[in-house]
Structures are given as C-alpha cells and as structure tokens.
Amino acid sequence: MALILHGTVGSPATFRALAALYEKDLHVDFVPVSLANKENKSPHFLSLNPFGQVPVFEHGDLKLFESRAITKYVAEAFADKGTSLVFKDPMKSAIQTVWMEVEAQKFDPASSKLGWELFFKPLFGMTTDEAVVAEFEKKLEPVLDVYEQRLAESKYLGGDSFTLADLHHLPNTYLLMGTKVKSLFDARPHVSAWVSDILSRPAWTKVAVMRPN
Structure with a gap:
C-alpha cells in the first residue's frame, strides 16, 4: 500500500512527519497543500482532517x-525498517515518552513562537515583535537548562539512542539555528553537541533541503 503525506513545504509539523x-x-508520495490558496480548507482536505491543518498521512x-x-x-508499524525510533523495553519506553x-508541552510552545x-x-515580509521574542526566550531558557542536565547524563533525550523524543525537536530547532536564538543552544555544551548530532542525520538533511529560503 502506498504511503501518502499531504503537507506544506516549510511547515514544521509536515517536516516532523517526513523526518x-x-x-x-520509506518511500512516500508527497502531496503539496497550498495554505496560501486555502487548499487545506477544501472539502476534500477537511474530509481528511476536520481541523484543516497539515500534515495528513494515508496508509491504505x-x-x-x-x-x-x-x-x-x-x-x-514499520518497526523492522530503518532506524528504530522507539524502545521496546517498557521502562525505556516510558522514559522516552x-x-x-516535554517536547510537546515545554519546548514546542516557546520554540514555535520564536520560529x-x-x-x-x-x-513573509512581516515585522518581528522583539518584545515577544524576549518573552519567549525567557521561557525557552529554563527548558534548555533541563535539557543540558539531562544530556550530561544521556547521549539523547529519550535514552542511549536516537528516538522520537529527539526527532520531534528537529523542525523548530533547525529553524532557530538560523536566528539569534542559536546562542541559547550554543551556551549549553551538551545541548549544542546534541543539536549538531541530530541535525546532521541523513534523514533530516533530506528534509532540510526542502526548506523555503
């Protein structure tokens, strides 16, 4: 059965799924969805996702x-393919979870706003609100402090190997590396090493070249 991903190039959520x-x-048929043309609000797309957001994945x-x-x-579903992104051991799986x-509840809100x-x-030719940037930098810093402590004890956030716990960070982290917020990551050596590691993965490199300039 074909794997189909409906998404928007540059969308962090789309890039997370692609990664x-x-x-x-896996081979995936990528179906571009134009947010500018409101294709995500079409009856067909809403039949796939009633919230009208990308991405949407189809497998049979x-x-x-x-x-x-x-x-x-x-x-x-594809545990026997490529990188093992989850732990089978219940205790390791619980820590990964x-x-x-933490990524979804702590890291994403601040990093998404900064992105x-x-x-x-x-x-998009819009003006950055520096007050908002300052506010969310302050919210991201304590999260990165916790990461620094965790990564001093473990090579990856979820454990001793790369998992979804790390992968979920990729899109927003990648965007922020091209901004002044990069200094917050660089100031924490274990976080900085982790960022360099995960952003250099071949799968992510394949995703990153799709990013709009």
Missing part, C-alpha cells in the same frame, strides 16, 4: 493527522 518516514527509509484505509501521532504510527511529552517571530515573519 520519521525518511528515518525508516488509515488516515491520520497530528504530526506526532503520525511519527508514532510510522515508528511502530516523558521526553516526548514564527524570527524565521517566518521575515520570510
């Missing part, structure tokens, strides 16, 4: 939205 598919060495009769749900399915939740202000607004 998981490429880590698994299965239709999934929400990028983290997609990556989890891909990791589990903790850091997946919008510092990357996407300039891309």
Whole structure:
C-alpha cells in the first residue's frame, strides 16, 4: 500500500512527519497543500482532517493527522525498517515518552513562537515583535537548562539512542539555528553537541533541503 503525506513545504509539523518516514527509509508520495490558496480548507482536505491543518498521512484505509501521532504510527508499524525510533523495553519506553511529552508541552510552545517571530515573519515580509521574542526566550531558557542536565547524563533525550523524543525537536530547532536564538543552544555544551548530532542525520538533511529560503 502506498504511503501518502499531504503537507506544506516549510511547515514544521509536515517536516516532523517526513523526518520519521525518511528515518525508516520509506518511500512516500508527497502531496503539496497550498495554505496560501486555502487548499487545506477544501472539502476534500477537511474530509481528511476536520481541523484543516497539515500534515495528513494515508496508509491504505488509515488516515491520520497530528504530526506526532503520525511519527508514532510510522515508528511502530514499520518497526523492522530503518532506524528504530522507539524502545521496546517498557521502562525505556516510558522514559522516552516523558521526553516526548516535554517536547510537546515545554519546548514546542516557546520554540514555535520564536520560529514564527524570527524565521517566518521575515520570510513573509512581516515585522518581528522583539518584545515577544524576549518573552519567549525567557521561557525557552529554563527548558534548555533541563535539557543540558539531562544530556550530561544521556547521549539523547529519550535514552542511549536516537528516538522520537529527539526527532520531534528537529523542525523548530533547525529553524532557530538560523536566528539569534542559536546562542541559547550554543551556551549549553551538551545541548549544542546534541543539536549538531541530530541535525546532521541523513534523514533530516533530506528534509532540510526542502526548506523555503
């Protein structure tokens, strides 16, 4: 059965799903969705995702939205392919899940806001709100402090190997590396080494070349 991903080039959520598919060495038919033309609000797209957001993943009769749900399915459904992105041991899996939740609940809110202000607004010819940037830098710093402590004890956030806990960070981290917020990561040596590691993965490199300039 064909694997189909409906998404938008440059969308962090779309890139998160693609990264998981490429880590698994899977062929995926990518269907571009134009947000500018409101293709995500078309009746057909809304039949796939009633919230009208990208990405949407199809595998036979299965239709999934929400990028983290997609990556989890891909990791589990294709466990024998490519990189093992999840732990089978229940205790290791539980720890991995903790850091997946940390990404979604702690890292993503601040990093997404910073990515919008510092990357996407300039891309769209809009003016960055420096007050908002300062506010969310302060929110990101304590999260990175916790990461620095964790990564001093473990090579990756989820454990001793690269997993979804790390992969989920890739899109926003990549965008922020081209902004002044990079200094927050660089100031923490273990975080900086981890960032260099995960951003250099071949699967992510394949995704990153799609990024709009």
